[in-house]
Amino acid sequence: MAGKYDKSYLDHLCDYEQGWRLLFTFSVGFLGLSSLWFVSLDAGSAAYAVTILNLFGLAVLALLSGFVLSRCR
Numbered sequence: 001m002a003g004k005y006d007k008s009y010l011d012h013l014c015d016y017e018q019g020w021r022l023l024f025t026f027s028v029g030f031l032g033l034s035s036l037w038f039v040s041l042d043a044g045s046a047a048y049a050v051t052i053l054n055l056f057g058l059a060v061l062a063l064l065s066g067f068v069l070s071r072c073r
Contacts, residue, residue: 010071020065020072021069024062028062038052
């Protein structure tokens with residue numbers, strides 16, 4: 001039973017490396033697509049505000065999952 005608890009939190013996160021890689025791939029892909037769409041929007045519109053929030057959220061997800069993946073290597 002001691003073997004279950006002798007891993008660090010990062011080791012437990014690295015057990016799901018494939019999921020983190022999938023999250024990173026989709027985050028970066030949608031971040032790129034949203035960035036392309038962002039330049040065609042009118043400033044001040046509702047779609048503009050939603051796109052800014054999406055860009056922020058996707059950037060945070062990409063940074064978080066990229067950090068976890070870099071620490072797992």
